[in-house]
Amino acid sequence: MKALHNLLEKIKPQFEKGGRLEKFYRTFEAFETFLFVGGNVTKRGSHIRDAIDMKRTMFHVVIALMPVMLFGMWNVGYQHYNAIGLEVDLIDQFLFGLIRVLPLIVVSYASGLAVEFIFATIRDHEVNEGFLVSGLLIPLVIPVTTPLWMVALATIFAVIIGKEVFGGTGMNILNPALLARAFLFFAYPSYLSGEVWIYTQVQEGQALVDGFSGATPLALLASGELQYLPSAMEMFLGNIPGSIGETSTVAVLLGALVLVATGVGSLRIMLTVVAGGLFTGLLFNLFATNPFMEIPAYYHLILGGFAFGAVFMATDPVTASQTGTGKYIYGFLIGVITVLIRVVNPAYPEGMMLAILFMNVFAPLIDHYVVQANAKRRLRRLKNAQVKLS
Amino acid sequence: MSDNTNQKKEALFSPKSMKLLANPMGKDNPITVQVLGICSVLAITVQLRTSLVMAISVVVVMGFANVIISLLRKTIPPRIRIIVMLTVIASLVILVDQVLKAFVYDVSRQLSVFVGLIITNCIIMGRLEAFALSNKPWPSFLDGVGNAAGYAWVLLAVGFFRELLGSGTLMGYQVIPNILYELGYENNGFMILPPMALITVGIIIWIHRYRDRDLIDIS
Numbered sequence: 001m002k003a004l005h006n007l008l009e010k011i012k013p014q015f016e017k018g019g020r021l022e023k024f025y026r027t028f029e030a031f032e033t034f035l036f037v038g039g040n041v042t043k044r045g046s047h048i049r050d051a052i053d054m055k056r057t058m059f060h061v062v063i064a065l066m067p068v069m070l071f072g073m074w075n076v077g078y079q080h081y082n083a084i085g086l087e088v089d090l091i092d093q094f095l096f097g098l099i100r101v102l103p104l105i106v107v108s109y110a111s112g113l114a115v116e117f118i119f120a121t122i123r124d125h126e127v128n129e130g131f132l133v134s135g136l137l138i139p140l141v142i143p144v145t146t147p148l149w150m151v152a153l154a155t156i157f158a159v160i161i162g163k164e165v166f167g168g169t170g171m172n173i174l175n176p177a178l179l180a181r182a183f184l185f186f187a188y189p190s191y192l193s194g195e196v197w198i199y200t201q202v203q204e205g206q207a208l209v210d211g212f213s214g215a216t217p218l219a220l221l222a223s224g225e226l227q228y229l230p231s232a233m234e235m236f237l238g239n240i241p242g243s244i245g246e247t248s249t250v251a252v253l254l255g256a257l258v259l260v261a262t263g264v265g266s267l268r269i270m271l272t273v274v275a276g277g278l279f280t281g282l283l284f285n286l287f288a289t290n291p292f293m294e295i296p297a298y299y300h301l302i303l304g305g306f307a308f309g310a311v312f313m314a315t316d317p318v319t320a321s322q323t324g325t326g327k328y329i330y331g332f333l334i335g336v337i338t339v340l341i342r343v344v345n346p347a348y349p350e351g352m353m354l355a356i357l358f359m360n361v362f363a364p365l366i367d368h369y370v371v372q373a374n375a376k377r378r379l380r381r382l383k384n385a386q387v388k389l390s
Numbered sequence: 391m392s393d394n395t396n397q398k399k400e401a402l403f404s405p406k407s408m409k410l411l412a413n414p415m416g417k418d419n420p421i422t423v424q425v426l427g428i429c430s431v432l433a434i435t436v437q438l439r440t441s442l443v444m445a446i447s448v449v450v451v452m453g454f455a456n457v458i459i460s461l462l463r464k465t466i467p468p469r470i471r472i473i474v475m476l477t478v479i480a481s482l483v484i485l486v487d488q489v490l491k492a493f494v495y496d497v498s499r500q501l502s503v504f505v506g507l508i509i510t511n512c513i514i515m516g517r518l519e520a521f522a523l524s525n526k527p528w529p530s531f532l533d534g535v536g537n538a539a540g541y542a543w544v545l546l547a548v549g550f551f552r553e554l555l556g557s558g559t560l561m562g563y564q565v566i567p568n569i570l571y572e573l574g575y576e577n578n579g580f581m582i583l584p585p586m587a588l589i590t591v592g593i594i595i596w597i598h599r600y601r602d603r604d605l606i607d608i609s
Contacts, residue, residue, distance in 0.1 A: 147574055161589060165596070187580035 008032055026120040030127035054169075057264055058129040064258035064265070065136055065312065071251040072244040073097035076144045079198040079241055083208055097144075100199055101244055104139035104151055111152040112138075115159040119168065130169030131159065137177035137312060140245025141305065141353075142184060143196040150188055154180040174360045175319045178353050185353065193219075193349075197241035216241050218304045218342065221292050222349040235302040246308040249301070256311040265315040268324070269331040273310035276335020277301055284343055292343050300339050309352035310334070319360040323370040330366055334359045402528065410532040414540035417602055420513040421544040422595045427513045431548060432587045434504050438561050441549025443490065443497045445542035447505060449535060451482045452514050456534030459522040466523075475518045476509065483508045513541055548590045556581030 008031075014021045015028040033055070077093030077100075112135045120127040138155055158180035163172040185192045195214040217240055220228050230240050238248025246252075259265030281297025288294040300306060314320060314334050321330040334355045341351025348354065401407075420426045434440045458478050459466075466474050487505045490498040498505065508514070517537050522530040553559055555578045558566035566575070580586050599605045 149574070150576075161592075165592070183580060186583060187578045188576050189579055191576075 005036060008035070023121065026124065026127060027117055030117070030120070033126075034129075055129045058132045060258065060262045060264045061133045061312070062136060064255035064262075065133075065140065065245070067251040067254040068140060068245040068248065068308065068312075069101075069136070070094075071238060071248045072140060072246075073101050075239055075247055076100050076199060076244060078239055080200070083198050083200055083214070085208075100144050101139065103148055104142070104144070104146065104244075105136065107148045107151050108138045108155050109135040111155045112159050115156055115164070119164045123168075125168065128169035130163075131176075134158070134176045134180075138180045141177060141181045141243050141308070141313075143192065144199050144244055145196045146184065146191055150184060150191065154183045154187075157183045170318055172318055173364075174357055175313055175316050178313055178357055178360075181353055182357060197243070214241055216304065216349070218349040221295065221303075222342075222346060224291050226291050232296075232299065232302065235299070243305060243308075246305040249307045252307040252311050259311065259315065264317075265311065266317075266320065266327055268327040269315045269320055269334075270310050272328050272331030273306075273314050273335040273338075274301060276332040277306060277310075277339050278335070279332075280336045280339035280343075284339070300342070304342075304350045305352040306338060309338070309356055313352070313356050314359075319363060321363045321366050321370075323367050326363070326366045326370045329370075330359055330363055333362075407529055407532050410529055411536040411539075414533075414537040415543065416540075417605060419540045419544065419598070420516075420537050421541055421591065422598045423605060424513075424516075426516060427511050427541055428588075428591070430504055430507065430511065431545060431591055432584045434501055435545060435549040435552050435587050435590075436556065436582055437500070437559075438546070438549040438553045440497055440500050441545045442561075443494060444501060444504065445538075445545045447486045447490070448508060448511065448514075448541055449538040451479065451486055451508055452517065452534040452538040453531055454482055454534075455479050455514060455518060456522040456530040457527050459518050460525060460527040460530035463523050463525075471519075471523065472515075475515060479514055479518075480509050513537055544591065544594060547594060548587055551590055552581045552587060556586075 012028070012032075013019055015025045016022070017025075019025075021028075074090070074094045074097055076097035077095065078097075080096055080100075081088050081093055109131075112131045116127055116131050135155070138151065138158070142151065158176040162174050162176045162179040163169065166172050181192075190196075197216055198214045200208060200214065215223075215225075215228075217229055217235060220226065234240055236249045238250060240247050256265065256270060260267050260270075277300045278297050281295075281300045284293040285297060310331075314331060321327045334352075337355035337358060338351040341348050341354055345351070414420060417423065421428065421431060430444065434444050455475075455478050459475060462474070462478075483506065486508070487498070490501070490505060517534055521533045525533070550560070553561075554565065558564060558571075558577050566577075
């Protein structure tokens with residue numbers, strides 16, 4: 001550690017003003033702050049110190065994502081060996097998943113951070129830690145079979161069009177990770193729907209088992225093949241086909257615990273998303289005309305990316321509503337729209353991504369009206385008080 | 391702009407008249423600077439061929455409409471000028487539509503209603519109102535063609551990228567080699583959808599402002 005610090009100190013002058021590598025100062029600075037706490041101190045005025053900064057906030061989310069990621073890796077291996085009818089132990093299943101998932105994560109981080117560094121150098125601002133989370137979220141919301149170049153392209157698109165054109169971290173309207181998924185979904189639909197959820201390329205001497213189907217429970221529901229639907233317990237635990245990180249509701253709940261305990265994720269949003277989903281699910285139960293409408297409302301919470309979206313995507317502090325009341329409206333509508341898209345629109349079996357992106361766009365409007373309503377209420381109170389006084 | 395009939399005769403291609411032609415291509419571009427005519431950019435740029443036909447149609451309609459209105463400018467009563475302009479544009483659009491139907495029927499089918507909608511293209515109305523009504527025929531013609539060309543190059547640029555990345559073809563001919571597809575390359579289906587046209591125009595605007603810093607509006 002000490003040696004590393006000395007090395008950084010030794011090469012620092014070259015990056016500072018007047019140095020040979022002045023242009024790359026931002027790159028150097030990013031690595032320095034990532035490895036150690038930056039040496040900059042506030043120079044004047046009184047200020048309150050708190051250990052929580054962006055680096056730490058983002059790191060809490062990364063920690064919260066760990067259960068989901070590890071479970072996702074195991075599930076990739078489990079689904080693969082299930083599909084080819086081989087019985088192997090837990091470690092082998094996990095290792096198989098690790099080998100398949102790690103390249104996706106590396107590519108996502110490399111391409112996204114490359115864009116971030118280029119923009120930081122051109123615009124001469126600090127490299128933010130914002131992408132640490134997005135870079136991990138992107139591989140978790142796509143199928144394991146997605147080609148690597150597509151992941152890179154989608155990440156670059158999301159970082160440039162979703163974030164940098166609006167001014168970088170904290171200024172984006174849409175959630176970058178979901179934007180990357182939406183880009184893949186519309187650009188390469190055949191890679192993001194159908195039989196893509198399980199890694200089925202087999203080696204010599206192996207074959208897929210008879211009657212194997214790689215469809216997700218949501219796809220089964222959309223096509224009405226209810227007899228193949230996994231049990232509620234399986235869907236809750238998560239050993240079902242799906243995007244890498246989204247299948248297990250248990251792992252997502254563990255992550256939610258971390259987010260809520262550290263105060264990074266908003267409990268209001270999580271709960272209202274769930275409430276919105278349940279409400280709409282029950283509403284459809286009343287007027288059920290097809291099997292998708294008849295399923296118990298709580299099924300919607302454990303199916304597909306509902307839990308993952310509610311905990312990790314909807315609560316993104318930048319793109320969600322900022323006001324307290326606004327969060328209730330925002331979360332509830334996400335739940336409602338998700339189930340609405342799932343059940344009513346046969347073209348999209350999953351609605352979480354579209355619902356969150358849609359509400360991301362509306363979040364500033366919701367905030368505006370909440371703030372206006374509050375201002376009006378207080379103005380009225382003031383007027384009433386003045387009348388009484390006079 | 392005031393009517394300058396009393397000024398002495400200017401050369402046909404004086405620097406002043408060339409400016410009328412060149413300005414709308416760059417720093418006064420109807421699409422990237424004035425943000426007009428966006429709807430047709432979204433609708434007909436899926437292929438380069440349709441973009442090209444549309445671009446030529448608009449150049450023709452706009453050039454002639456400006457000349458005709460400029461010739462009539464002293465006889466048009468101000469209170470009914472809009473309806474006169476519409477009649478002129480509509481007649482020209484019908485002519486263009488008939489020519490398209492006769493010679494490039496398939497493109498005409500693809501453009502469908504958007505040829506007719508040239509009538510409502512705000513760029514044309516805007517130039518007639520702002521320029522042709524108060525200028526001589528020759529400058530009006532240059533202004534019309536210049537603005538139409540400014541519209542056209544953006545249209546062609548968007549059409550080029552959308553067809554190349556969305557379908558792997560240009561003017562209907564495959565340009566992305568098969569070997570790339572065998573290596574796992576896929577056409578980007580998002581480029582065919584309208585949102586991507588908007589984003590492409592956005593990127594063009596971005597590059598344009600990056601090169602011409604005067605256009606950046608910080609207000």
